[in-house]
Amino acid sequence: MSQFTPDADWLHWHQSPSKPHYKPPAGAVDAHCHVFGPGDQFPFAPERKYTPCDASKDQLWALRDSLGFARNVIVQATCHGADNRALIDALQQSQGLARGVATVKPDISDAQLQHLHDAGVRGVRFNFVKRLVDALPFDGLKSIAERIKHMGWHIVIYFEAQELAELYDFFTALPTTVVVDHMGRPDVSKSVDGPEFQLFVKLMRENENFWSKVTCPERLSLQGPPHYNDVVLFARSIVEAFPQRVLWGTDWPHPNMKTHMPDDGKLVDFIPRIAPTVELQRHLLVNNPLRLYWPELQEN
Template sequence: MHLLSPKSPGWLDWHPDPTVPSFRLPAGTVDTHCHVFGPQARFPFAPERKYTPCDGGKEQLFALRDHLGIRRNVVVQATCHGADNSAMVDAVRAAGDRARGVATVRPDVDAAELQALHSAGVRGVRFNFVRRLVNASPEDDLRAIAERIAPLGWHVVLYFESADLPALEGFFASLPTPLVVDHMGRPDVTQPVDGPEFSRFLRFVDANDVWVKVTCPERLSVTGPAALDGQRNAYTDVVPFGRRVVEEFGDRVLWGTDWPHPNLTDHMPDDGLLVDHIPHLAPTEEQQRRLLVDNPTRLYWPDEA
């Protein structure tokens, strides 16, 4: 029997009782950024992982989906599982047409494995450049992966920190696939929204037709989750950045929960409050529908768009 590993010290488990959101999600809403962790007894974590999480399997993910009023999920491979996509694929298959997947693959992935992933519902791969999560992201290997997935119509999901964009944007622009950026490129929200760092990110998005996830305010915020105005308006310092992206790139923005919220150290967010964050980023019904329904459907279920 597989010996279970204890959670990383100080690990914060996902919220056990999220509130019911005040904001009612439009029919067909897609959570385009969530994960599954294990369960470890069935889907062991990768030996090279940088953290050991709690279990957060498909049953808990689907229960949260239904609790929040979400229609569909895009399950993104978690780094704790490395390039073994079994847990992610199991969740996507179990959801039927209500889920798609984003995988992690190695440079030697062959056509048969890619086709099997495609048949299971995978539509992209993730390239991780966050140094605390991966040992290295060799560009030649990643370009080879991108060239192999391009004929399938897949995209590349990019996870990086804003300070590293100047060194990476040339490589990103050279990839032969559509690009999707996680968490707005993790901007420093203590800097001005019209300052040089975020302005450079916006120019990169504009020049390369990049899709952007306006996700994870709980990771970016300095002010935190306090809702002081009685309107469940949390993470207020992140709002100007998300709203700017929604206003400028309304046909290429996406939203997601990031459940089960890996590697948080300050607090575990209430997923109901994350839903109530949406109208602060996308105030109009048209913006909300594009963000939550139209855009993700076009990217992940193009036959329905």
């Protein structure tokens, strides 16, 4: 039993997700998911902005198998801060089927970075969503970026669409591959051709080191489940314009959802609506995540 009580409005992840109608290609990767605790083994950070329910590695593996995926990329959750022990444990117990994205502080030692690398970490996450983190020291982030560049790692950035203009110059100065979470959280009530989303398209078009996750229709949609129709055009436009720089993931166990908890099987069924051809699906689910996280598997 966890020593932590979830927030009163916390929505527990779906206990019985449906079997998807869409069958992912062999070797498909869920390239954005999390583990929470368990809190009695891996305590949540004192400075956290939310307290979740437990969501263990074994529960994640069970979901992966049920949905028809082969591998996971686990992203360090903000509720654990820069304490990556739950992430490391999951990676070490994954039998090589998971890679990770960690959260680190500027004072992390070279030995600690190497320990993360040996466990399977291949990137760091910078979170710019103001409701989830305190203000970030930009000089410290630049220092981290320079250090991980030499390890072949990439940077994952999480921000909201209205913040991109302010952060654009900082982002484009980053010295390594940069992966944007959830298409930069576009406001789907606005036009896909409007200035806000087109600034994100410009970021992708003019900076070939930028990738995008076409994830989380359940977070972005105003129309809601099960179809999330208002997100399709945004995601499909990115997949078709940048087919070799897109990733997809469940975002399990869906932290901080306030209106509904998505059915992960229905999220998988969303994939062919945004990647309508077999070729696009294979790039999105197999080729791209392997190139970024398991390049050794593509050498031959």
